[in-house]
Amino acid sequence: MRPKVEFLSRETIERILSEAYDLLDDPGVRVHSERALRLLADHGADVDLAAQVAHIPADLAQRAVETAPSSFHLYDGAGQPVVHYGGDDIQFDPGSAAIEILDHGATQSREPVTADCVRFLQLADGLDALDAVATSIVCADVPQEMADWYRLYLVLLYTGKPVVTGAFAVETWSVMKDLLVAVTGSEEALAAQPRAVFDVCPSPPLLWSEITCENLMDCAQYRVPAELVSMPLTGATGPATLLGAVVQHAAECLSGVTIHQLVNPGAPIVWGGSPAAFDMRAGTTPMGAIETMMIDCSYAEVGKHLGLPTHAYLGMSDAKIVDAQCGFESGIGAILAALAGINMISGPGMLDFESCFSLEKLVIDAEIVGMAKRIATGMVERETPLGLEIIRQVGHAGNFLATSHTRHWFREELFIPSPVVDRDFRRGWEAKGSLTTTERAHRRVAEIVAAYEPLNLPDEVVSELEAIAQRVAQSAGLDHLPER
Amino acid sequence: MSDILNQLHTAVVAGETDPARELAEQALRASIAPLTAIDEALNPAMEIVGGKYETGEYFIPDLVMAAEAMKAAMQVFEPALMARQEERQVLGTVVIGTVEGDIHEIGKSLVATMLSAAGFQVHDLGVDVPASRFVEQVRETGANVVGLSALLTTTMLGQEAVVEALQEAGLRDQVKVVIGGAPAGPEWAETIGADGYAENANEAVGVVKQLLGI
Numbered sequence: 001m002r003p004k005v006e007f008l009s010r011e012t013i014e015r016i017l018s019e020a021y022d023l024l025d026d027p028g029v030r031v032h033s034e035r036a037l038r039l040l041a042d043h044g045a046d047v048d049l050a051a052q053v054a055h056i057p058a059d060l061a062q063r064a065v066e067t068a069p070s071s072f073h074l075y076d077g078a079g080q081p082v083v084h085y086g087g088d089d090i091q092f093d094p095g096s097a098a099i100e101i102l103d104h105g106a107t108q109s110r111e112p113v114t115a116d117c118v119r120f121l122q123l124a125d126g127l128d129a130l131d132a133v134a135t136s137i138v139c140a141d142v143p144q145e146m147a148d149w150y151r152l153y154l155v156l157l158y159t160g161k162p163v164v165t166g167a168f169a170v171e172t173w174s175v176m177k178d179l180l181v182a183v184t185g186s187e188e189a190l191a192a193q194p195r196a197v198f199d200v201c202p203s204p205p206l207l208w209s210e211i212t213c214e215n216l217m218d219c220a221q222y223r224v225p226a227e228l229v230s231m232p233l234t235g236a237t238g239p240a241t242l243l244g245a246v247v248q249h250a251a252e253c254l255s256g257v258t259i260h261q262l263v264n265p266g267a268p269i270v271w272g273g274s275p276a277a278f279d280m281r282a283g284t285t286p287m288g289a290i291e292t293m294m295i296d297c298s299y300a301e302v303g304k305h306l307g308l309p310t311h312a313y314l315g316m317s318d319a320k321i322v323d324a325q326c327g328f329e330s331g332i333g334a335i336l337a338a339l340a341g342i343n344m345i346s347g348p349g350m351l352d353f354e355s356c357f358s359l360e361k362l363v364i365d366a367e368i369v370g371m372a373k374r375i376a377t378g379m380v381e382r383e384t385p386l387g388l389e390i391i392r393q394v395g396h397a398g399n400f401l402a403t404s405h406t407r408h409w410f411r412e413e414l415f416i417p418s419p420v421v422d423r424d425f426r427r428g429w430e431a432k433g434s435l436t437t438t439e440r441a442h443r444r445v446a447e448i449v450a451a452y453e454p455l456n457l458p459d460e461v462v463s464e465l466e467a468i469a470q471r472v473a474q475s476a477g478l479d480h481l482p483e484r
Numbered sequence: 485m486s487d488i489l490n491q492l493h494t495a496v497v498a499g500e501t502d503p504a505r506e507l508a509e510q511a512l513r514a515s516i517a518p519l520t521a522i523d524e525a526l527n528p529a530m531e532i533v534g535g536k537y538e539t540g541e542y543f544i545p546d547l548v549m550a551a552e553a554m555k556a557a558m559q560v561f562e563p564a565l566m567a568r569q570e571e572r573q574v575l576g577t578v579v580i581g582t583v584e585g586d587i588h589e590i591g592k593s594l595v596a597t598m599l600s601a602a603g604f605q606v607h608d609l610g611v612d613v614p615a616s617r618f619v620e621q622v623r624e625t626g627a628n629v630v631g632l633s634a635l636l637t638t639t640m641l642g643q644e645a646v647v648e649a650l651q652e653a654g655l656r657d658q659v660k661v662v663i664g665g666a667p668a669g670p671e672w673a674e675t676i677g678a679d680g681y682a683e684n685a686n687e688a689v690g691v692v693k694q695l696l697g698i
């Protein structure tokens with residue numbers, strides 16, 4: 001039996017959706033894209049072009065939910081379908097778009113540069129717990145205008161894992177699409193075997209800004225998977241009640257699915273988000289708050305009820321350094337997300353309200369991910385009888401270590417952690433230098449990065465990636481790309 | 485202090501907007517001078533609210549509602565002040581907004597609330613505000629502080645645009661420019677020639693006061 005955490009009854013889910021559909025009509029959704037507004041109007045929405053508000057009838061949104069696929073795959077560089085969005089399958093990728101990085105031992109973060117992003121990719125590539133990578137590091141050594149696609153450019157050069165990414169502007173989406181086409185071969189191949197999913201973030205409450213709306217429609221048009229990242233902040237940009245926030249999340253996502261499916265019915269789209277239980281003391285958006293996690297798991301239940309793939313930003317922390325708070329917040333979030341059966345769980349490596357990345361945290365989180373995946377597998381009936389036969393066989397002598405039964409099953413049953421997790425006797429721990437978790441993690445970062453093996457990308461693919469990057473960088477005022 | 489002013493004081497501390505408005509009207513009907521009401525009821529009330537926040541008794545929503553109650557009472561008093569050709573003593577005049585292309589409201593609004601609670605006259609221009617609007621508003625109000633918010637790395641360039649526009653309009657020396665928002669920082673403030681950076685709404689009040697030498 002697969003263990004599961006559920007927060008909502010079927011009746012509550014239906015009430016959430018009923019209220020969300022009502023909101024789509026009244027007050028409607030603000031859409032700052034004329035292309036989207038006209039599309040909605042053409043399909044029966046009552047659109048006020050001057051006010052940029054669309055009143056979307058429930059049946060229009062319901063039809064969109066029906067045409068959206070319930071599952072799809074992301075493919076790796078070798079063309080293998082390694083990530084499955086759908087059902088209760090769980091996968092993890094690092095948190096995204098850090099504008100700061102925390103060096104080992106530092107208490108102050110700094111702006112990351114290209115070398116940091118490369119090191120991150122070499123590490124993420126080597127961590128088996130991560131099913132996908134993300135464009136996690138925003139490099140400060142390139143102009144802001146090219147910061148979004150430049151991350152993806154580096155990702156594609158350094159790892160074959162699928163990518164969770166996103167564009168920061170309307171124009172750069174097509175640059176990112178071109179980079180993906182360079183590695184997949186053609187637009188058709190990219191649509192058939194998508195390598196990346198793009199986060200698109202509506203602004204709470206009930207607003208599609210021009211950038212996100214155009215990105216959403218571009219994804220649909222090229223059938224590149226889109227991931228809705230709705231983020232009500234309780235009591236600040238959404239209701240203070242947790243279920244109220246889930247209603248707002250549902251309305252924002254339903255409007256996104258509607259616009260997306262009108263552009264291209266059947267294009268893949270994910271019911272995701274990054275809400276937060278707004279902190280009423282500091283005015284911050286804690287990703288490690290227990291209520292944040294409760295909202296995440298709840299909206300995922302709503303998405304599953306609609307038959308859509310799901311995503312959440314969980315498994316991260318608001319701590320400023322890799323400390324106890326960092327560990328417990330990330331651990332609780334990852335475990336809950338796994339038990340909620342969320343398809344893509346984005347968060348490992350991320351600190352400080354989704355703004356700061358730590359390589360040491362990433363390898364610690366990889367251990368958490370291993371445990372989360374293990375708990376999601378649950379208690380498995382490995383054999384029949386469950387234990388009767390082996391217990392009788394070993395008898396009162398009691399040495400199970402000397403049985404082939406143990407040798408056969410322990411690898412199946414146990415998640416075997418890396419040395420980042422200390423399970424030694426005290427003397428053994430002391431003999432190895434009495435290292436803290438973070439110190440052990442720091443060593444592991446160095447080991448994995450040192451063991452990194454370059455991608456064997458065909459020369460023409462590398463040339464094509466570089467040609468695109470150089471061309472667009474020049475138009476952003478950068479004559480030479482930073483050294484890698 | 486009169487009973488009405490006592491009640492007005494209590495209403496603002498409790499963040500009760502409608503009673504605050506009604507009590508302000510009552511005060512005028514009872515021929516209490518608006519400046520007296522402001523000095524004896526509203527300003528002390530906001531001081532108490534600030535203190536309660538500092539000690540942890542009040543949270544941001546309490547603060548915001550108190551500021552709303554204060555605003556409601558001020559809306560009653562302002563026409564009366566104008567009629568008497570009197571002016572409320574303010575610590576300074578602030579023009580604040582989220583820069584062009586950025587639609588993030590919450591952080592900017594918190595800063596505006598905190599500044600007005602601290603005794604500043606605040607003109608909140610909202611979100612997605614073009615540089616020219618900031619310039620116009622500074623010229624119109626004679627503001628001495630400009631607050632610029634940006635939440636995205638892509639829109640923070642808009643903060644620089646406002647500093648440049650103020651320069652071109654010959655208004656740069658008249659104002660202290662303070663920036664804020666997730667991607668901004670002290671280095672960015674220096675890069676674009678702003679006068680200060682504040683990490684959060686609380687800090688913003690301190691930074692502005694410091695820049696003005698208050």
